[in-house]
Amino acid sequence: MIIGIDDTDSRDGMCTTYLGAVLMDELQQYGTVIGDPLLIRLNPTIPYKTRGNASIAIQLDTDRPDAVMEHVTSRIESLAEMECEKTNPGVVFFNDTDHEHARVVLEEFFIRTVREVISIDTAKDIIHDLGIPAKGYKNGRGLIGALAACGAMIREGWDHTYEYLAYRQRTVWGTSRSVDEESVWKADLATYPGTWDTIDRTNDLIVCVPHSPDPVLFGIRGKSVEAVTLASNMILSEPIERYAIFRTDQGTDMHLISVERIADIQDMHSYTIEVRVCELPHTIRGGHTIVPVCDRDGRCIDCAAFEPTKNFRKLIRKLIPGDMIRVSGSVKEDTLNIEKIEIISLACAYDISNPTCPSCGKRMKSAGKDQGYRCRKCGMRSDTLQQSERIRNITPGIYEVPPCARRHLAKPLIRTHRPNEFPSR
Secondary structure (H helix, E strand, C coil), X not given: CEEEEECCCECCECCHHHHHHHHHHHHHHHEEEEEEEEEEECCCCCXXXXXXXXEEEEEEEECCHHHHHHHHHHHHHHHCCCCCCCCCCEXXXXXXXXXXXXXXXXXXXXXXXHHCCCCHHHHHHHHXXXXXXXXXXXXXXXXXXXXXXXXXXXXXXXXXXXXXXXEECHHHCCCCCCECHHHHHHHHHHHCCCEECCEECCCXXXXXXXXXXXXXXXXXXXXXXXXXXXXXXXXXXXXXXXXXXXXXXXXXXXXXXXXXXXXXXXXXXXXXXXXXXXXXXXEXXXXXXXXXXXXXXXXXXXXXXXXXXXXXXXXXXXXXXXXEEEEEEEEECCEEEXXXXXXXXXXXXXXXXXXXXXXXXXXXXXCCCCCCEECCCCCCEECCCEEEECCCCCCCEEEECCHHHCCCCXXXXXXXXXXXXXXXX
């Protein structure tokens, strides 16, 4: 049996991964948990999400399916933040021995939920057509993520990373977290690049400790179970209630869709597209930097480095019209939120100045309106301004936003190892 669960949390508390960690222990009485639990990040642009738009899946070998379903639903009803308007839990129980057609449908559904906007009715129709036991609470939106997590458990070969999540004791939920900062920096230094986004060295920030009132004490992301475990064991903190290590699509760029034309871009989707800078970047109120770009058809869209990207905005402000770039990010309200940028080629920039006197080397001055330029030292004249190519303090290559602004699904450059990369660290 594969158990998929989604949407039990709220902005004020709880975490679906915590419910998964609890069930990983409690379901042992009904059978054997198989493999790693999954933490699946879905389309990051969905406005209905509570926080990180994550669902979870657990695989269980059991001969007591009815007891399992009763136990899981009772746990959802006791732990989910039902009073929150945006919390609409869903749970799906899929028999992994079901026919091949069902497996194919769920595998495809998993990828669609990471990249597209899926309706509740679409998920309900699949559940009905395939005869999958499921339960939705309130409007049942959690059925989308629950079904997707089941599809992820079935699908093989997708890129993945790991996250070690440590959970607080229930008596201290909602209070300030106690984590020794020096130990976090040491853990990061000892395990990077096997782990990442633990801290943001450029901006002197700890990234792995959340600030919301949920049960998570800290989360360590990395390439293997061994790496995230080593880092986590080095962190000194308040006592933990439990922990779980999830296999996840975080840090994979699975949400990105490659397109060639801006006309193919839709709101609430994420893309990679090659474009040309068509206007100088400008900074708007709030510190957000906007750079207009266009495609080969001449169609334009704004790309944005928002204030939370911090020093990344300095790079964007160096772009000029004519630069060829490849941008990756999510689109909302016809603006692409830059997660990564590849500077393919740079346009030439020129400085215009008064001509230099060929005799004495002094800079000429204006001789008056429509009278050209004259050297005040030796009297030589010229009617032509001097043009010189400007040295641009920017290098072609691939750049990323800092860890403090990185989305869950965005792949860190330390995972790709391509030429001409400039990781944020």
